[in-house]
Amino acid sequence: MMRTLAISGFLASLVLFAAVEWAARREGSRIPSLGDVCAYVMRYEVGPVPVGRIGVFGFWWWLGWHFLAR
Amino acid sequence: MEQPHEIAMDVPRAWDRPVVTVPVLACLSLVGGQFPSFSAQANIWTLGTGGALIWLGLGNRVQRRPAPRRLGRGTVWWLLPAALFGVLEGATFVMAVGDEFPTFSRLADPLLEDQLVRSAAWFAWLAAFWGLVRR
Numbered sequence: 047m048m049r050t051l052a053i054s055g056f057l058a059s060l061v062l063f064a065a066v067e068w069a070a071r072r073e074g075s076r077i078p079s080l081g082d083v084c085a086y087v088m089r090y091e092v093g094p095v096p097v098g099r100i101g102v103f104g105f106w107w108w109l110g111w112h113f114l115a116r
Numbered sequence: 117m118e119q120p121h122e123i124a125m126d127v128p129r130a131w132d133r134p135v136v137t138v139p140v141l142a143c144l145s146l147v148g149g150q151f152p153s154f155s156a157q158a159n160i161w162t163l164g165t166g167g168a169l170i171w172l173g174l175g176n177r178v179q180r181r182p183a184p185r186r187l188g189r190g191t192v193w194w195l196l197p198a199a200l201f202g203v204l205e206g207a208t209f210v211m212a213v214g215d216e217f218p219t220f221s222r223l224a225d226p227l228l229e230d231q232l233v234r235s236a237a238w239f240a241w242l243a244a245f246w247g248l249v250r251r
Contacts, residue, residue, distance in 0.1 A: 048213075048216055048217040049215065049216055049217060049218060051217070052204060052208055052217050052218055052223070053218075053223065055200065055204040056201065056204060056220055056223065058200060059197045059198075059200040059201035059204065060197075060201075062196055062197035062200060063197040063201075065197075066193050066194055066196065066197060069193070070190075075190070076188050076189065076190035077188075077190035077191070077193050077194075078184065078187050078188065078190060078191055080194070081247060081251060082183075082184050082187070083187065083191060083194060084248060084251060085181070085183035085184065085251035086183055086184050086186075086187050088183065088248070088251060089183050096174065099173060099174060100174070102248060103169075103170045103173055103174070103245075103248065103249075104170075106166075106241075106244065106245055106248060107162075107166040107167075107169075107170060107245075109241070110162055110166060110241040110242075110245070111159075111162045111163075111166070112221065113221065113224060113228060113237065113241075114148065114153075114158060114162055114228070114234070114237060114238060114241065115151075115153065115154075115155075115158040115159045115161075115162040116153060116154065
């Protein structure tokens with residue numbers, strides 16, 4: 047029962063990610079694409095340090111390492 | 117030597133085209149897909165490919181697409197899938213009852229044991245990474 051709940055929930059969230067991205071790519075949409083959200087976050091800098099880029103790259107690298115190497 | 121910012125941003129590199137990058141990423145993914153979890157090769161391959169992409173992304177060696185100056189109210193829609201995923205992942209992780217209420221990682225592990233699926237996951241990871249480097 048709990049296992050089915052977890053699987054359904056994760057699947058629902060993935061479908062929602064895809065649905066929001068699809069909505070963002072429609073003509074005249076007010077929703078930014080996930081790429082635009084990431085690009086906006088990556089603009090954040092503290093002085094000369096690109097904190098946003100370092101954070102996003104670090105998170106994405108960790109995700110790959112976690113699933114593909116661990 | 118550090119390259120001048122303006123030159124690196126405005127002049128596209130000859131290799132910076134899908135006809136070059138897609139086959140390169142596909143080859144890297146096929147190699148990565150051969151390495152099982154917890155192997156030294158998988159760790160080295162992840163460090164090497166990810167490190168190279170981080171190096172490219174933090175320098176001005178790749179032409180970047182312009183980033184939006186601000187995000188509209190529509191951004192809140194992204195909170196819906198992110199919150200659902202975050203709450204579920206948090207709950208499954210904190211409860212830690214294994215296969216009875218599994219985390220996303222635990223569910224993905226058996227799928228990633230297949231080399232073809234693993235290579236596809238490698239490709240998705242590298243392609244998204246390359247997309248981030250170019251933003």
